[in-house]
Amino acid sequence: GIQVEQSPPDLILQEGANSTLRCNFSDSVNNLQWFHQNPWGQLINLFYIPSGTKQNGRLSATTVATERYSLLYISSSQTTDSGVYFCAVETSGSRLTFGEGTQLTVNP
């Protein structure tokens, strides 16, 4: 099956710093999504982004489908950004496969 790799696995930032999270995938996909799991365990959909760039406040995402990667940018990080960030790729039959996530800690 398709392989999804996220990097870095762990990231520690000071409040106000910027960061870039990466998601690589091993085969062509129908679309890609980014999720944030907060410290209470809730999974929130951040972006649905099969290709191109989208922005939502301090977060933006870019997917280059032809090169099989996606990037999630977090600017001016806040402590509430802490948690785990997952990317998921959708293949045929609407199966979604997740990467193992990036654990982000933002310190005040």
Next chain:
Amino acid sequence: DAGITQSPRHKVTETGTPVTLRCHQTENHRYMYWYRQDPGHGLRLIHYSYGVKDTDKGEVSDGYSVSRSKTEDFLLTLESATSSQTSVYFCAIKALGNSPLHFGNGTRLTVT
């Protein structure tokens, strides 16, 4: 928030007992999924459904069965629970076509 309810939210059971987890949606979405989340493994797909009575296996389906007799309900059954099935189980839904995936709040299952 997407209308997804998982029940129960927490359950402790003994090895060898049957367990059924329920996912209920009010969005009338076509696709429903069951994932398990374990440390070091991210989210792994157990089973998913692409319509009433239409289901397919995911990457970790052994020891699990599912049923979907109505659009709004997707049941996950552990016929004989084992300690390796201790995990957090998430249900997710997605509409037909290019659309985002939305998760329920999860069920924490402990098998002793």
